[in-house]
Amino acid sequence: xLRDEILALAQTCHKAFGEQSRHTDWLHNGDVCHLLNxxxxxxxxxxxTGVLPFAQIGHKCYYRREDxxxxxxxxxxxxxxxx
Numbered sequence: 001x002l003r004d005e006i007l008a009l010a011q012t013c014h015k016a017f018g019e020q021s022r023h024t025d026w027l028h029n030g031d032v033c034h035l036l037n038x039x040x041x042x043x044x045x046x047x048x049t050g051v052l053p054f055a056q057i058g059h060k061c062y063y064r065r066e067d068x069x070x071x072x073x074x075x076x077x078x079x080x081x082x083x
Contacts, residue, residue: 025064026055026062026064027065027068028062028063029043031063032068036071036072046071051071052067053067
């Protein structure tokens, strides 16, 4: 898979220059829906309205783990405030 090859190349470069490997974890639609406990349609709405940034390669959308965790924190804070 291209993603795996890119990550492996990045890791090799970081090792060659003595830096610790740092890369962004990317999640697929299903992973994000599961983590946020939302439907695919809700995820599409979040993308369309800019609630959750994404990167698209071909017909697949990818989401940064940091962005998903931030949205999860916001949703958690809102639910605590509503109780």
